[in-house]
Amino acid sequence: xxxxxxxxxxxxxEKNIFENLNLKFKKGxxxxxxxxxxxxxxxxxxAIIKLLKINNQSxxxxxVDINKLDNSIIAKNIAYVEQSSIQMPKIKTIxxxxxxxxxxxxxxHINNKVVNDTIKLLKIDKLKDKYISELSGGELQKVxxxxxxxxxxxxxxxxxPNANLDPLHQLEIMNLLKFLxxxxxxxxxTTLHDINLALSYCDQxxxxxxxxxxxxxxxxTITKExxxxxxxxxxxxxxxxxxxRPYIILHQEKN
Amino acid sequence: MKKILFIFLFLLVSxxxxxxxxxxxxxxxxxxxxxxxxxxxxxxxxxxxxxxxSLGPNITEIIxxxxxxxxxxxTDFCDFPKQVLELDSIGNITNPNIEKIVxxxxxxxxxxxxxxxxxxxxxxxxxxxxIALYDDNSIEGSNKLIEQIGKIINEDEKAIxxxxxxxxxxxxxxxxxxxxxxxxxxxxxxxxxxxxFSCGGDTYIGKMFDLISADNIAKNVSGWNYSIEQLIEKDxxxxxxxxxxxxxxQFINTYPYSTLKAVRENxxxxxxxxxxxxxxxxNAQGLLELAKIIYQDEF
Amino acid sequence: xxxxxxxxxxxxxxxxxxxxFTIFLSISKGSVKIPFNEVINILxxxxxxxxxxxxIIINLRIPRTISAIMVGMxxxxxxxxxxxxxxxxxxxxxxxxxxxxxxxxxxxxxxxxLFVFVNGIWGTFAFSFIFALLSAFIxxxxxxxxxxxxxxxxxxxxxxxxxxxxxxxxxxxxxxxKLQNIIFWQMGSFTLSSYEKILYTSPIMIILIIxxxxxxxxxxxxLLSEDTAKSIGVNVKKQRIFILIITTLLTSICxxxxxxxxxxxxxxxxxxxxxxxxxxRIILPLSLYLGAIFTLFCDVIxxxxxxxTEIPIGIITALFGAPFFIYVLKKxxxxxx
Numbered sequence: 001x002x003x004x005x006x007x008x009x010x011x012x013x014e015k016n017i018f019e020n021l022n023l024k025f026k027k028g029x030x031x032x033x034x035x036x037x038x039x040x041x042x043x044x045x046x047a048i049i050k051l052l053k054i055n056n057q058s059x060x061x062x063x064v065d066i067n068k069l070d071n072s073i074i075a076k077n078i079a080y081v082e083q084s085s086i087q088m089p090k091i092k093t094i095x096x097x098x099x100x101x102x103x104x105x106x107x108x109h110i111n112n113k114v115v116n117d118t119i120k121l122l123k124i125d126k127l128k129d130k131y132i133s134e135l136s137g138g139e140l141q142k143v144x145x146x147x148x149x150x151x152x153x154x155x156x157x158x159x160x161p162n163a164n165l166d167p168l169h170q171l172e173i174m175n176l177l178k179f180l181x182x183x184x185x186x187x188x189x190t191t192l193h194d195i196n197l198a199l200s201y202c203d204q205x206x207x208x209x210x211x212x213x214x215x216x217x218x219x220x221t222i223t224k225e226x227x228x229x230x231x232x233x234x235x236x237x238x239x240x241x242x243x244x245r246p247y248i249i250l251h252q253e254k255n
Numbered sequence: 256m257k258k259i260l261f262i263f264l265f266l267l268v269s270x271x272x273x274x275x276x277x278x279x280x281x282x283x284x285x286x287x288x289x290x291x292x293x294x295x296x297x298x299x300x301x302x303x304x305x306x307x308x309s310l311g312p313n314i315t316e317i318i319x320x321x322x323x324x325x326x327x328x329x330t331d332f333c334d335f336p337k338q339v340l341e342l343d344s345i346g347n348i349t350n351p352n353i354e355k356i357v358x359x360x361x362x363x364x365x366x367x368x369x370x371x372x373x374x375x376x377x378x379x380x381x382x383x384x385x386i387a388l389y390d391d392n393s394i395e396g397s398n399k400l401i402e403q404i405g406k407i408i409n410e411d412e413k414a415i416x417x418x419x420x421x422x423x424x425x426x427x428x429x430x431x432x433x434x435x436x437x438x439x440x441x442x443x444x445x446x447x448x449x450x451x452f453s454c455g456g457d458t459y460i461g462k463m464f465d466l467i468s469a470d471n472i473a474k475n476v477s478g479w480n481y482s483i484e485q486l487i488e489k490d491x492x493x494x495x496x497x498x499x500x501x502x503x504x505q506f507i508n509t510y511p512y513s514t515l516k517a518v519r520e521n522x523x524x525x526x527x528x529x530x531x532x533x534x535x536x537x538n539a540q541g542l543l544e545l546a547k548i549i550y551q552d553e554f
Numbered sequence: 555x556x557x558x559x560x561x562x563x564x565x566x567x568x569x570x571x572x573x574x575f576t577i578f579l580s581i582s583k584g585s586v587k588i589p590f591n592e593v594i595n596i597l598x599x600x601x602x603x604x605x606x607x608x609x610i611i612i613n614l615r616i617p618r619t620i621s622a623i624m625v626g627m628x629x630x631x632x633x634x635x636x637x638x639x640x641x642x643x644x645x646x647x648x649x650x651x652x653x654x655x656x657x658x659x660x661x662x663x664x665x666x667x668l669f670v671f672v673n674g675i676w677g678t679f680a681f682s683f684i685f686a687l688l689s690a691f692i693x694x695x696x697x698x699x700x701x702x703x704x705x706x707x708x709x710x711x712x713x714x715x716x717x718x719x720x721x722x723x724x725x726x727x728x729x730x731x732k733l734q735n736i737i738f739w740q741m742g743s744f745t746l747s748s749y750e751k752i753l754y755t756s757p758i759m760i761i762l763i764i765x766x767x768x769x770x771x772x773x774x775x776x777l778l779s780e781d782t783a784k785s786i787g788v789n790v791k792k793q794r795i796f797i798l799i800i801t802t803l804l805t806s807i808c809x810x811x812x813x814x815x816x817x818x819x820x821x822x823x824x825x826x827x828x829x830x831x832x833x834x835r836i837i838l839p840l841s842l843y844l845g846a847i848f849t850l851f852c853d854v855i856x857x858x859x860x861x862x863t864e865i866p867i868g869i870i871t872a873l874f875g876a877p878f879f880i881y882v883l884k885k886x887x888x889x890x891x
Binding site for chain 3: 076102
């Protein structure tokens with residue numbers, strides 16, 4: 001299943017967020033979207049799954065204009081993981097995960113195979129009967145990913161999954177995403193604000209700021225020039241002794 | 256000679272002033288008197304009011320019967336005697352148009368039990384005496400009210416004659432009805448979506464039923480609250496309902512009232528309930544209408 | 555798990571017994587005392603019964619019981635759904651201007667003597683129902699393109715409520731003689747229940763209830779944020795508007811039948827949610843059931859509290875509803891903390 005964007009134009013409050021944007025996400029990769037705040041990361045993410053209305057024909061799922069696709073069809077192809085800071089209703093974890101089966105026939109199955117398998121895979125068995133309102137940030141984010149996974153889609157989109165997490169849980173989540181890409185062949189598209197996480201885990205990165213976007217292999221895309229261009233920061237690279245991948249140190253010039 | 260003239264002049268002047276003083280006092284005495292109104296307010300009212308505004312339909316009826324020409328203003332709800340419709344209206348009972356009242360230049364304003372105290376106060380503050388007059392809800396109460404108003408507006412004789420006439424009528428009704436057999440009757444005060452209300456034994460209308468030896472099915476109830484179940488259970492021979500607001504038509508066409516014996520046998524009678532409800536000159540007439548309805552040809 | 559099942563089954567069994575008991579109570583109790591054995595005789599179509607008693611039981615109390623059940627079910631169902639849709643525990647099904655619209659309709663009809671055109675038992679029904687729908691329609695129109703936006707609907711509802719209430723007060727100010735009538739009607743009553751009314755309103759009410767019950771899946775998902783619900787496959791906009799239209803219709807019919815009875819839609823869903831998990835295929839049917847029982851119970855009290863007369867049921871629901879609500883609140887606080 002591929003996502004293609006052609007000549008996307010998007011205005012918000014008379015500000016051109018996207019102009020003639022062209023993009024083809026790479027399948028089976030961990031795609032990271034980076035960029036300064038307010039540049040349109042979340043907007044792009046939401047546009048891809050029709051959470052925002054794009055008037056012109058610009059976004060295609062498997063070559064079909066998404067404006068022609070119903071919510072329920074899109075739901076079987078792409079799952080969305082919202083930030084864990086969102087207010088949650090007072091329901092149990094397992095009931096929450098079961099909600100993912102809305103577009104399928106087994107919504108009301110008491111022992112739902114897909115849901116049970118997901119819980120086992122993500123090792124969240126002990127969270128099953130807790131109320132999601134009682135979970136910690138890291139636990140909740142995992143549970144939300146579990147729900148998205150239960151939707152049995154080829155693509156999962158995440159909106160700043162590490163936003164409110166401590167370092168341990170941040171890495172846990174990224175490892176989980178890497179696992180899903182490698183073992184389950186799922187395409188992941190996630191926004192991040194930590195460049196180093198992108199460097200360590202992403203196969204492809206998309207840099208967004210104002211007009212020209214840059215999309216490509218992580219190591220080729222996150223360069224000193226691009227960091228300056230997109231983040232207005234100076235940078236220096238060293239090697240991460242654990243992953244052997246580049247590690248960036250950022251510096252702001254006092255001007 | 257000068258001395259005699261001087262003494263004569265002095266006597267003349269003093270006598271004059273004595274006589275002038277006297278007549279001034281006489282005018283002062285006949286101008287106003289202080290009365291205690293039904294709100295226990297002490298108000299100075301003119302002895303011979305000629306321009307009276309009524310703030311209640313029953314007051315209008317009483318003054319209209321005593322001396323119509325003394326009435327210069329009425330409320331929106333006053334409709335009897337018919338001629339009052341030609342008078343200016345000062346608005347509604349509880350919140351009349353004070354400016355209009357002033358404009359009509361009355362020398363006395365009389366309100367009923369429904370007139371709020373502060374309305375009367377605000378009128379009195381404008382140097383227009385305003386009083387509330389009401390009595391117990393009963394024939395005696397009405398009579399006392401007529402007598403009181405008669406005294407206040409200087410129509411004592413007329414008041415007494417009206418009271419005597421009414422009492423005579425009432426006596427004859429009581430006499431005539433006391434040996435008659437009464438059918439069971441239900442008096443509709445309210446029905447349907449607005450709740451079931453009738454005249455309990457201790458209400459003024461209930462007492463009127465007693466007066467004419469009529470069988471009020473709600474007599475075992477105290478107050479005005481009734482219920483549809485009781486009405487169905489008692490299934491009265493006669494139903495009496497107000498002639499206003501299309502009440503009879505609504506009643507006989509509303510289920511389950513339409514199943515009552517009295518409705519099926521066409522024994523639902525309309526009455527001008529204002530005659531009974533308004534504390535005034537028409538209670539006796541109302542009683543007569545009630546007796547006529549209950550006893551039909553026998554009356 | 556075992557403990558849970560026990561608690562639930564005790565609740566269900568108690569509810570069934572309570573339900574049957576309350577229905578029988580509703581049929582056998584009222585302003586007129588009818589002895590127990592006579593009630594049984596009447597129900598069994600035996601001969602030696604007093605005609606007026608037979609009429610009261612068959613033609614007054616049984617239709618009343620049925621109406622109370624229908625309205626009680628509907629109001630609590632709509633209340634539960636509104637609480638989910640608007641994500642607000644304090645919502646009543648009258649939210650979208652329905653109560654103020656209905657009251658205005660009845661006032662207008664009363665003041666301008668319009669009941670001559672629709673009299674009988676359908677008088678107040680017609681005007682309250684039509685005006686309730688009218689105010690909901692105005693609110694939807696005001697919302698314009700944002701019909702499914704909860705905030706816009708809430709605010710429009712508030713505005714319409716204020717406006718219609720003001721109009722209502724204005725009309726009543728100049729027609730004080732009608733004031734008592736309107737207040738009595740607003741407090742709600744099942745007095746004018748009849749088989750005719752039930753025949754014409756119940757089928758559509760049942761259909762609407764079934765439609766709403768079928769939305770359990772959607773309502774479960776609608777508990778989540780709008781974006782998440784959309785991504786799971788629910789057409790949030792369409793579903794919200796559809797559900798709102800159905801609940802508006804159903805609530806308007808209830809108001810037409812019995813006036814604006816408060817608290818049922820507010821309290822019952824909360825009580826159900828306190829004991830049972832937040833799954834609509836459980837919450838909604840239980841709200842139906844408990845709503846019916848509670849309304850029946852209140853109607854019986856309304857008939858018995860003061861001898862020889864009937865109090866408007868809205869007073870009873872409020873009298874019982876308010877302290878009940880405080881109790882529920884306390885328990886909820888204990889649970890959360």
